[in-house]
Amino acid sequence: MSRIWTFGSDVDTDQIVPGRFAPFMLKEGDDVKNYAFVTANPAFNKEAQPGDIIVAADNFGCGSSREYAPAALKRRQIGGIIANSFARIFFRNAVNLGIPVFVAPDVVAAVQDGDTAVLDPATGQITLNGTTYQMPPLPGFAQEIITAGGIVPYVRTHGRFPGETVT
Amino acid sequence: MGQTLTEQILSNNIGRAVAPGELIIVRPDVSMGHDSLSPGIIRTVQQQLGAAKVADPDQIVLVMDHVAPASNVSVANSHNEIRHFAREQGIRLFEVGRGICHQVLVEEKLARPGRIIVGSDSHSTSYGAVGAFGTGMGSTDIALSWATGKVWFRVPETIRIDVSGRFQPGVDAKDLALKLGREMGIGGATYAAIEYHGLGWMPMNMRQTIASMAIELGAKAGIFPPDGEVADRFDVPEWLFVDETAVYTQTISVDLDTLEPQIAIPHAPDDVVDLSEVIGTKIDAVFLGTCTNGRYEDMRVAADLLADKQIHPHVRLLVSPASRNELLRAMADDTMQILLNAGATLTTPGCGPCMGRHAGTLGEGDTCFSTGNRNFQGRMGHPSSQIYLGSPMVAAATALAGKITDPRTL
Numbered sequence: 265m266s267r268i269w270t271f272g273s274d275v276d277t278d279q280i281v282p283g284r285f286a287p288f289m290l291k292e293g294d295d296v297k298n299y300a301f302v303t304a305n306p307a308f309n310k311e312a313q314p315g316d317i318i319v320a321a322d323n324f325g326c327g328s329s330r331e332y333a334p335a336a337l338k339r340r341q342i343g344g345i346i347a348n349s350f351a352r353i354f355f356r357n358a359v360n361l362g363i364p365v366f367v368a369p370d371v372v373a374a375v376q377d378g379d380t381a382v383l384d385p386a387t388g389q390i391t392l393n394g395t396t397y398q399m400p401p402l403p404g405f406a407q408e409i410i411t412a413g414g415i416v417p418y419v420r421t422h423g424r425f426p427g428e429t430v431t
Numbered sequence: 432m433g434q435t436l437t438e439q440i441l442s443n444n445i446g447r448a449v450a451p452g453e454l455i456i457v458r459p460d461v462s463m464g465h466d467s468l469s470p471g472i473i474r475t476v477q478q479q480l481g482a483a484k485v486a487d488p489d490q491i492v493l494v495m496d497h498v499a500p501a502s503n504v505s506v507a508n509s510h511n512e513i514r515h516f517a518r519e520q521g522i523r524l525f526e527v528g529r530g531i532c533h534q535v536l537v538e539e540k541l542a543r544p545g546r547i548i549v550g551s552d553s554h555s556t557s558y559g560a561v562g563a564f565g566t567g568m569g570s571t572d573i574a575l576s577w578a579t580g581k582v583w584f585r586v587p588e589t590i591r592i593d594v595s596g597r598f599q600p601g602v603d604a605k606d607l608a609l610k611l612g613r614e615m616g617i618g619g620a621t622y623a624a625i626e627y628h629g630l631g632w633m634p635m636n637m638r639q640t641i642a643s644m645a646i647e648l649g650a651k652a653g654i655f656p657p658d659g660e661v662a663d664r665f666d667v668p669e670w671l672f673v674d675e676t677a678v679y680t681q682t683i684s685v686d687l688d689t690l691e692p693q694i695a696i697p698h699a700p701d702d703v704v705d706l707s708e709v710i711g712t713k714i715d716a717v718f719l720g721t722c723t724n725g726r727y728e729d730m731r732v733a734a735d736l737l738a739d740k741q742i743h744p745h746v747r748l749l750v751s752p753a754s755r756n757e758l759l760r761a762m763a764d765d766t767m768q769i770l771l772n773a774g775a776t777l778t779t780p781g782c783g784p785c786m787g788r789h790a791g792t793l794g795e796g797d798t799c800f801s802t803g804n805r806n807f808q809g810r811m812g813h814p815s816s817q818i819y820l821g822s823p824m825v826a827a828a829t830a831l832a833g834k835i836t837d838p839r840t841l
């Protein structure tokens with residue numbers, strides 16, 4: 265069972281990880297994952313466990329292109345992010361890092377902070393208060409990247425981008 | 432059926448006609464990294480992707496602008512890592528003091544009509560000012576482009592913005608950029624490209640202001656047709672033109688004749704009000720600079736308001752020119768002299784305090800009026816600090832009075 269952490273609309277990357285905690289601003293041995301939502305949601309920062317699920321309203325991850333924002337969530341081993349919509353750069357960063365992301369307004373509408381759920385990232389099924397929702401799958405291209413654990417492992421394994429024909 | 436500018440540029444790159452929604456692999460003309468993220472990108476290229484050499488050093492450009500000159504030992508070490516990488520790989524690097532990446536790439540004509548430019552910086556939409564497809568990406572995408580020469584794109588739909596009329600006195604390009612945020616919201620153009628129409632008369636600096644803030648609408652790119660001053664300064668490929676049969680998902684109209692000065696209030700760039708609603712708000716720091724409003728013309732309009740005057744004793748006015756060239760332009764006439772005589776502090780050309788890491792970080796409870804593009808909570812320093820965004824004219828009037836002031840009333 266995973267705990268659900270809910271967020272509102274327009275959560276920007278400064279809220280996910282404030283710029284002053286950029287990895288290169290940190291002391292040797294410190295980790296950007298220690299600053300996930302450090303001011304925007306201190307409870308998440310202290311308590312979120314691997315597998316926990318983030319559920320947000322509209323435009324999650326807007327603002328700066330800083331990849332260390334999704335990277336901090338990846339390093340916290342977040343089980344997935346479900347939202348009404350994502351900011352473009354955040355969405356592609358999350359896919360590239362292999363974080364399961366789902367656009368599923370019905371799930372967003374059904375959850376409350378602190379709910380528990382079971383998410384199967386491969387099928388996009390989530391069970392919540394006894395109801396199972398089938399979330400729309402990502403385009404095949406993105407799903408292939410996430411299944412590989414991210415674009416870097418994908419390209420390393422296949423020597424090409426998904427869908428690319430190497431001549 | 433014709434193509435939008437974005438579709439033309441992406442089609443030209445891959446050698447066949449593309450349609451919105453398609454996933455394609457392109458070879459960007461330029462892939463830009465700046466000092467803040469390049470060390471991590473280099474590690475991804477070398478350690479994770481195992482690439483000893485980049486695919487094409489000529490495709491890559493590095494710029495030292497975000498925390499430059501270095502603010503502490505760890506930043507200095509990161510900078511040295513970038514310098515070392517650039518020399519070893521034969522990559523062009525623009526050093527500390529050359530300017531903000533988005534300004535430098537335009538000045539160097541690395542950004543030009545019809546090109547695809549990806550950058551490790553969300554304001555890479557700025558290159559749309561010169562008719563290029565510019566877009567920001569995360570470190571992993573940029574690392575892949577360095578290692579393989581390629582990136583993946585979803586071909587975006589295009590939103591058309593039709594502008595009519597002319598700016599009235601006291602109103603400028605920044606007000607239009609903020610107005611678009613007010614109308615469309617911070618996610619109003621997510622996944623889409625924007626095309627600006629009706630602005631053939633608009634000088635390049637103003638186009639840069641507007642295109643830089645396309646990302647504040649969530650857009651993938653914000654492109655101006657390569658006409659007017661851009662066509663005078665750059666070669667425009669003959670396949671790049673406005674095709675009136677192109678299909679847009681949405682058309683938004685804005686009339687400049689009735690546009691009032693716009694101000695973004697804390698803590699979101701789309702939380703925008705008319706200037707009249709925030710007149711009198713007390714301000715501690717005024718920041719004139721950034722890729723949005725740090726050019727000569729921005730400094731000039733401020734100087735016109737500050738000539739023979741002194742800024743308010745409780746205000747600090749920081750000026751960060753967008754590039755060395757822009758600073759030199761401001762020194763070639765009396766612009767910089769007026770600003771300094773009025774009490775301004777000049778920083779190194781570059782991002783300055785825009786990101787809150789150096790050169791004017793805000794303290795607890797500080798309120799700043801900035802000509803920049805983002806006012807998210809804590810962006811320029813302490814989380815309790817407040818940022819208002821507006822035009823250089825309003826910034827100058829505000830520096831004089833110590834509170835948000837309408838330049839038309841001076």
Ligand code: SF4
Binds near residue numbers: 533552782
């Ligand atoms: S001036 Fe500000 S917004 Fe522009 S590139 Fe620099 S940090 Fe980013």
